[in-house]
Amino acid sequence: MSIIDPRTGNPLTAEPAPNTHTPTDSERPTVTREEVIIELNAGNIQQVLEASMQVPVLLDCWAPWCEPCKNLMPVLEKLAVEYGGAFLLATLDVEANPEIAGQLGVRSVPDVKLVSQGGLVDSFQGALPEKEVREWLNRYFPAPGDAPPSPEEQAEEALSAGDAAGAREIYQTLIGQYPEHYAYQIGLAKALVAEGRGDEARSVLDNLPPEERDAAPARGVRASIEFSEQALSTEEIAALGDRTDSEAQYQRALRQVADGQYDAGLEALLALMKQDRAYNDDAARKTLLQVFDALGADHPLTVTYRRKLFALLY
Known part of the structure; x- marks a missing residue:
């Protein structure tokens, strides 16, 4: 399928010949940020919707005052390039384009919508971590075979390799970006236990909301602390x-x-x-x-x- 640039109407990639094999990751053409990311506005929205007849469009609805939006956008931009043109990423500033936001039914930001053939396929709200965004995208697009490990995977690998300090630093960064994604705080507690800092790990767990504090993942880390102490x-x-x-x-x-x-x-x-x-x-x-x-x-x-x-x- 040819990917059409909604700014020019020109194809970004050539239409594949019939009866040819699906290209492997090494055979796929690399794309630049400029080729797969566009700023959506009243002047090009019709072109973007028309482009969705050829290639899916991921709409990232955001606002300048929205901190979660600022965390999510770099993740989406990175993935748009990494997926090699499997979809176009269109970013919409809802404050600058309230009429378009209203037409799209945006009530809160960030709001990410997948549009194909001119219609809504799926959406999610809130700043999901990279791993969850990848999982969501993989419902609709083949995952890039040469994808680098996500920060969550890097932290898990560091912990498995005995680099508890490295895992702790990654989790601390993720918590700064996604303070309400409590799995990262539980991951931080695990890293602290591995470093022999059980009291700090217990403090992290104690500060979780009750429903998270009493759930199995947090209970498991508490058990690890008790094993180390006993x-x-x-x-x-x-x-x-x-x-x-x-x-x-x-x-x-x-x-x-x-x-x-x-x-x-x-x-x-x-x-x-x-x-x-x-x-x-x-x-x-x-x-x-x-x-x-x-x-x-x-x-x-x-x-x-x-x-x-x-x-x-x-």
Whole structure:
């Protein structure tokens, strides 16, 4: 499909020949910002709507006084270029163009609308983080194969690689941009726990709204803080030597969990349940449930070991 520039009426890309293969990412022509982004106004709105008959148009309705709009616009501009002309991005200043905003039914900003064939396909309101914008776009457009990792993915990768300080810095930046996206604050708390700053992590969680503070993700981080605080130090674990009593087994398992060695820790806790269910008022089972909370209900280890726990109990 040829992409038409609504400013000139000229095609931005050539019409593909019939019966040709879909180009790969390396074969797709690169586009510049100027080719895929246009400022919408009364003078070109008709051309933009006509252009949507050839290529989808993403309308970003914003206002100069809107801070969330200022956070969202660079994300949309980046993605418009990254998606290589799969859609045009048209930005509309609703204050400068109130009549157009009224015709489009804009009641609050930011308001993003996907228009194709002259009609509304979908929309979202509010400044979604980059990861969520990508997920929304991917409902309608193939994701670029060479897309760089989103900030959220970079933070997760840093945390997995043991770079807790790097993850913390990314989450702090994201929180500054999206203060009401509470998943970032929970991510920050995770990074703080990994840095050994449990008190600061607990403070972050305590400042969440009640419905977020009591939900599974936040409970999981609290459980991680408790594991770190309860577990013996590496030196103390070494001092246990060859002890095989229930207390020694439990402390080794707790240290493994605190260090993120969940598979080994869960297996050790399950073994302790089989051997000494009564140990410390059923501590092994209770800790298993805490680990499930920390990992989340959908985590593969939670699914596997919850099934094993059920088989052991019943």
